[in-house]
Amino acid sequence: MDLAYGPEYEAFRTEVRGFIAKHKDKAPRRFGVARPSDEVIAWQQLLIAHGYAARTIPKEYGGYGAEPDILKSRIIAEEFTAAKLPMGLANQGISMLVPTLLELGTEEQKKKWIEPTLKGEVIWCQGYSEPGSGSDLASLQTKATEDGDDFIINGQKIWTSTAHAADMIFCLVRTEPDKPKHEGISYLIFSMKTPGIEVRPLTTMTGHAEFNEVFFTDVRVPQKDIVAGRGQGWFVANATLKHERGMLGDPNQAGTRLKEIVDLMNEELVDGTRLIDHPVYRDRLAHLQSRVLAMQFHGLRLLTAASKKEDPGIARLIVKLQGCEINHQLAALAIDALGEIGVLYGDSPHLRAHGSWQHRYMFDLGLIIGGGTAQIQKNIISERGLGMPREPKPAKA
Amino acid sequence: MEFGLSEDQKLLQESIRGTLERVSPLERVRKAAESREAQADDIWQALAELGVPGMLVPEAQGGMGMALLDAVLVSEMLGRFVAPTPFIGTAVLAPLALAGAGTKAQQETWLPKLAAGEIVAGVAISEKASGARDGAGVAASGGKLSGKALFALDAATAGILIVADKAGGLHLVKGDAKGLTKVALTSIDLTRSLTELQFDNVEAEALSGGDAQAALRRMIDAGRVMLAADVLGAGWMMIEKAVAYAGERKQFGRVIGSFQAVKHMCAEMASELEPCRSLVWYAAHAFDTMPDEASLMAAHAKSLTGEVGRFVARTATEVHGGMGFTDLLGLHYWFKRIGLDRQLLGSPERVRHEAAVLQGWVAAD
Known part of the structure; x- marks a missing residue:
């Protein structure tokens, strides 16, 4: 056990701090709602040039080309967070498509797509879920029928965030209808400007349209825009989902949220008494602090395992389930402590923090459901982590 | 940066595990419990041969001069095997008291005897x-x-x-x-x-050779971390027993471990308990190297393992169905061990209040 980073890393930290001191005025103030603003794109390019974004992506594809070093990545995150500066872009293209292409794409696909994606010039959306295929994603029905050198795509996707602003989609379609469900899927990438695509915003319980539905009617896409070959889509998607689950349940986000609640409970008065003086709210806060700390230290443990290329086993599988649940419980505490004020929303008088606690409480429920529901996570934990048997398939009627 | 156990620590824990597997099987624990032996001398003797009683005693007084994180690994195994030993008092709290506040004469007289396992x-x-x-x-x-x-x-x-x-x-x-x-x-x-x-x-x-108040504070912190580690070991054993039982017990023509209702209980136990390991390690490491954080982290480790331990103890018992409720199976030894760990040296609510005071959220009472 040694929580010090050592001289090589402390030197690196000094370098990051130097960059921040010199360039912090260039950090974007306006982020752009659907697409990154010009300021964000300029900041992203500056970060890539110095190795603080796209750090381990090879230079030939527009990255910085450093050796993977998880501790350096963490130091960058720590220093940017401490300076309250935005990190590099983290959209679905960068977080999910780029690693997938690096692992499984052709040289042509890598050359064409990775660099503009990293720079924030090309925005992607993910076409996985369908109305009839959520947890059982492999049952998806959007079909791609051969027509000469092309596929003709018909069907519907749902939960497609950023589809309304995206240039491109990475999409799972059924190309081999006669094969078993997992073997009949292909991973296609194509332009959202292709004729026959309709995007409809999907308003959620938060009152905002954070997602979309995407309808495909006779959408013509070249067969060559498949990644990793026909029938390989399920394998490709799993490679990508691995990257997505890594993004959900980040314990440092919970740490930030906990600090906000401590401040809130110190500042808010009820009958002239601070919320933190109320023993029940304070006990809930301390209990959640225990859980947040445990997950933060758990994160350090996983980081160490990753840097030594060890498999942490069940310790890794629990992160999404625990992390999303703790975030949700934190929002719940803030709402409860605020009393009636906690349910104010929209543009109401007396609103606190722009209504963000209610928004988070609801949106977190979406995160508990999305990216593999809590129940699917428990299946994975019990089957892969504890070695318990799979649910037997129902007998065919 | 390395958050984890050293190779030496892993070996230490494996050697304690191997010894306790041999000397502290359920039949031995049951015999000790039923005959109200306050401690099982044979088990304590086997641990003494590995140097356990002297692990925290300074080398100058015949001990091994190890850290609280090392003691955590032993405590976890004692919980895992519900071993009836005087570990916390003899090997952890008394050496801390003597080393922290004893006079030189008191240290010279008693620490070597404790280290050698001659007295409890x-x-x-x-x-x-x-x-x-x-x-x-x-x-x-x-x-x-x-x-x-x-x-x-x-x-x-x-x-x-x-x-x-x-x-x-x-x-x-x-x-x-x-x-x-x-x-x-x-x-x-x-x-x-x-x-x-x-x-x-x-x-x-x-004990007038040092700051007794400070030594007492250290004893309370260390005791809480030891009890937290005990829950970690006992709790994981209960999960493993539940998973094994669910893999054998058949109802409705299939093993009950294939029912999602049962699998999810097991997944929830593991998901709650495994992060406690990281918190307990951190609390011990704070005790060893970061005195400013030691009391707060000991309180958190004690509180969280108290809460999670209760959940694991009842859920693992439920997975065992009626068998879990019997004396015959012996699962109740783990259930009760976790129950005592929760209350000793400060229950969760009490230590969370201390945690709030330590951070200045409220004034001390």
Whole structure:
């Protein structure tokens, strides 16, 4: 056990701090709602040039080309967070498509797509879920029928965030209808400007349209825009989902949220008494602090395992389930402590923090459901982590 | 940056595991519990051969001079095998008291004996950690102790006792001192001894070689971390037993472990308990190297394992169905061990209040 980073890393930290001191005025103030603003794109390019974004992506594809070093990545995150500066872009293209292409794409696909994606010039959306295929994603029905050198795509996707602003989609379609469900899927990438695509915003319980539905009617896409070959889509998607689950349940986000609640409970008065003086709210806060700390230290443990290329086993599988649940419980505490004020929303008088606690409480429920529901996570934990048997398939009627 | 165990620590834990697998099987634990042995001498002897009683004793006094994180690994295994030993009092709290506040003479006299496993040390600090109940409290005056202390740990067979007085001073009392009466307290957990100590003008030596208040604080923190590690070991054993049972027990023509209702109970237990490991390690490491954080992290480790331990103990019992409820299966030894761990040296609510005070969320009472 040694929580010090050592001289090589402390030197690196000094370098990051130097960059921040010199360039912090260039950090974007306006982020752009659907697409990154010009300021964000300029900041992203500056970060890539110095190795603080796209750090381990090879230079030939527009990255910085450093050796993977998880501790350096963490130091960058720590220093940017401490300076309250935005990190590099983290959209679905960068977080999910780029690693997938690096692992499984052709040289042509890598050359064409990775660099503009990293720079924030090309925005992607993910076409996985369908109305009839959520947890059982492999049952998806959007079909791609051969027509000469092309596929003709018909069907519907749902939960497609950023589809309304995206240039491109990475999409799972059924190309081999006669094969078993997992073997009949292909991973296609194509332009959202292709004729026959309709995007409809999907308003959620938060009152905002954070997602979309995407309808495909006779959408013509070249067969060559498949990644990793026909029938390989399920394998490709799993490679990508691995990257997505890594993004959900980040314990440092919970740490930030906990600090906000401590401040809130110190500042808010009820009958002239601070919320933190109320023993029940304070006990809930301390209990959640225990859980947040445990997950933060758990994160350090996983980081160490990753840097030594060890498999942490069940310790890794629990992160999404625990992390999303703790975030949700934190929002719940803030709402409860605020009393009636906690349910104010929209543009109401007396609103606190722009209504963000209610928004988070609801949106977190979406995160508990999305990216593999809590129940699917428990299946994975019990089957892969504890070695318990799979649910037997129902007998065919 | 390395958050994890060293190779030496992994080897230490494996050697303790191997020894306890051999010397502390369920039949041995049951025999100790049913015959109300305060400690299983054979188990303690086997651990003494590995140097366990002296692991925290400085090398100068014949010990191994190890860290609390090392002791965590032992405590976790003792919980895993519900082993009836006087580990916390003898190998952890008494050495900390003597090394922290004892005079040189007291250290030279007692630490080598503790390290060699020649004597057992009991510790009476409950009133300072959990508050005084039923009129408990020890007054010190002119080298004599009067009053009573409840929930003394490992005191039944102890050759010496470390006793905290009302003012937070620490005293060393011989186990056979005149005027000392020991009354056994029977808890649900028969794998550890709890004792009421009654003092009628009992001769005592003050630990006057250092800051006794600070040493007492360290004892409480260390004790909490040890109990948290005990829950970690006992809790994981319950999960493993539940998973194994669910993989054998058949109902409706299939093993019950293939039902999602049962699998999800097991997944929830593992998901709640495994992060506790990281918190317990951190709390021990803070105790060893980051004194400013030690009390807060010990409180968090104690509180979270108390809560999660209760959830795991009842859920693992439920997975076992009716069998879990029987004496025959013996699962209840783990259930009760976790139950005692939760209450000793500060229950979750109490230590969370301390955590709030330590951070300045509220003023001390």
